[in-house]
Amino acid sequence: MAKINENYLKLPGSYLFSTIAKKVAAYSEQNPDKEIIKMGIGDVTKPLAPSVTEAMHKAVDEMGTAEGFHGYGPEQGYDFLREKIVEKDYKVRGIDIKPDEIFVSDGAKSDCGNIGDIFAKDNKVAVCDPVYPVYVDTNAMAGRAGDFENGHWTNLYYMPCTEENGFMPELPKEKVDIIYLCFPNNPTGVSATREQLKDWIKYAKDNGAVILYDSAYEAFITDPDVPHSIYELDGAKEVAIEFRSFSKTAGFTGARCAYTVVPHELKLDGTELNGLWNRRQCTKFNGVPYIIQRGAEAVYSDTGYAETREAIRYYLDNAKIIRDALTGSGLTVYGGENAPYIWAKTPDGMKSWDFFDKLLEEAGVVTTPGAGFGPSGEGYIRLTAFSTKENTIKAMEKIKKIL
Numbered sequence: 001m002a003k004i005n006e007n008y009l010k011l012p013g014s015y016l017f018s019t020i021a022k023k024v025a026a027y028s029e030q031n032p033d034k035e036i037i038k039m040g041i042g043d044v045t046k047p048l049a050p051s052v053t054e055a056m057h058k059a060v061d062e063m064g065t066a067e068g069f070h071g072y073g074p075e076q077g078y079d080f081l082r083e084k085i086v087e088k089d090y091k092v093r094g095i096d097i098k099p100d101e102i103f104v105s106d107g108a109k110s111d112c113g114n115i116g117d118i119f120a121k122d123n124k125v126a127v128c129d130p131v132y133p134v135y136v137d138t139n140a141m142a143g144r145a146g147d148f149e150n151g152h153w154t155n156l157y158y159m160p161c162t163e164e165n166g167f168m169p170e171l172p173k174e175k176v177d178i179i180y181l182c183f184p185n186n187p188t189g190v191s192a193t194r195e196q197l198k199d200w201i202k203y204a205k206d207n208g209a210v211i212l213y214d215s216a217y218e219a220f221i222t223d224p225d226v227p228h229s230i231y232e233l234d235g236a237k238e239v240a241i242e243f244r245s246f247s248k249t250a251g252f253t254g255a256r257c258a259y260t261v262v263p264h265e266l267k268l269d270g271t272e273l274n275g276l277w278n279r280r281q282c283t284k285f286n287g288v289p290y291i292i293q294r295g296a297e298a299v300y301s302d303t304g305y306a307e308t309r310e311a312i313r314y315y316l317d318n319a320k321i322i323r324d325a326l327t328g329s330g331l332t333v334y335g336g337e338n339a340p341y342i343w344a345k346t347p348d349g350m351k352s353w354d355f356f357d358k359l360l361e362e363a364g365v366v367t368t369p370g371a372g373f374g375p376s377g378e379g380y381i382r383l384t385a386f387s388t389k390e391n392t393i394k395a396m397e398k399i400k401k402i403l
C-alpha cells in the first residue's frame with residue numbers, strides 16, 4: 001500500500017488568516033453600514049510599473065513570431081536577467097557575484113521552502129520567533145522539525161525576538177546547522193545593521209552552519225547602516241544563501257519572479273551547494289516564463305527603477321503615517337522605517353487577539369494578531385503599509401479616537 005508523508009499530519013492547521021476572515025465577516029454582517037479598513041494586507045496593492053508592463057507586452061508579441069518565440073528557457077534564468085541582477089543588485093554595492101551564482105525562480109517562498117531539498121534531514125534548524133511560517137512548515141514537512149507539542153516543534157531551535165533584545169535574535173546557545181534570518185523582518189519590520197550581522201557570519205563559520213538569508217524587503221531599506229545584502233559582510237559568501245524577490249520590490253506578487261544566490265565559496269565537506277541547487281532546480285523546475293523575466297529585467301532600467309521606487313516610497317509614507325499615529329496614541333511601535341510592517345505593542349498588556357477584536361469592533365480596522373506568528377508575537381499586532389494613503393489616514397484617525 002502506498003504511504004503518505006506522515007509529517008504532513010503533524011502540521012497544525014494554519015488558522016491565522018482564516019480566523020481573521022471569519023471575524024471580519026461576522027462583524028460586517030452585524031454592522032452592515034460600518035466601513036472596514038484592512039491594515040493587515042500582506043500583499044502589494046499598486047499596479048505593475050508602466051516600464052514593466054511595456055516590456056511584458058513586447059515579449060508577448062515576440063512570442064507570437066517565429067524568430068521571437070521562446071520555448072523552455074534555462075532552468076536558472078535567462079542570462080539577460082542574471083547579468084542585470086549581478087550588475088545592479090550586487091556590483092553597485094561592491095559585491096562580486098557571478099551570473100552562475102544567481103538562480104531565477106518563481107518566488108522566494110518556493111525557494112525558501114525548496115532549499116531544504118539539498119540539506120540532510122538531521123540538520124538542526126534555527127528559526128526566529130515570531131517568524132514567516134514558510135521556514136517552519138517546510139522543515140516540518142521534510143521531517144526536520146520533530147513533533148508539534150505545546151505550540152513548539154520539538155527539534156527546531158527557536159530564537160525569541162522580543163522587546164528586550166530589540167527583536168534581534170540572539171546567537172544560539174547550542175550548536176545549530178541551518179539558520180533562517182529575514183531582514184528587514186516580516187512580521188516585526190525590524191532591520192539588522194552590518195554590525196549585528198557580523199556576529200552571525202562568525203557564528204556560522206565557527207559552527208559550520210549555513211545562513212538562509214531572506215532579503216525580500218531589501219528595497220524598503222532607507223538607513224545607510226542597514227545592509228541590502230548579507231554579502232556586504234566579509235566572509236558571508238562562505239556561509240550564506242540569499243533569497244530575493246521582485247514581489248515586494250516591484251509589485252510582482254501576481255507576476256511571480258524571484259532569485260536565489262548560492263555562491264561558489266559556500267561548501268560543506270568540500271561540496272559546493274551551488275552545484276546541488278543547480279541539480280535540484282534542473283530536475284524539479286523548468287524556469288520562469290520569458291515574458292515575466294523580460295518584465296523583471298525592466299525593473300532595472302532607469303525608468304523602471306524610478307517607477308518601482310515611487311511605489312515603495314508611497315508604502316513607506318504610509319508606514320510613517322501609521323507609526324506617527326500609533327505613537328501619538330500612546331502605543332509603542334517598532335519597524336516601519338526600513339520595512340512595510342509596523343509591529344505595535346498592545347496597550348496594558350492586552351492579548352494580541354483581544355486587541356485585534358477591539359480594533360475591529362470599535363474602529364472597524366483589521367490588523368494581524370502577533371501571536372499568529374509564534375509565541376513571542378503575543379502582546380503585539382502587525383499593521384501593514386500596503387493600503388492606500390487615504391485608507392491609512394482614515395484607519396489611523398479611527399484608532400486614535402478609540403485609544
Ligand SMILES: *Cc1c(COP(=O)(O)O)cnc(C)c1O
Pocket residue numbers: 106107108109110132182186214216244245246247248253257258
Ligand atoms: C513576501 C515575502 C517573500 C516573497 O515571496 P514570493 O514568493 O517571492 O512572492 C519572501 N519572504 C518573506 C518573509 C515575505 O514576506
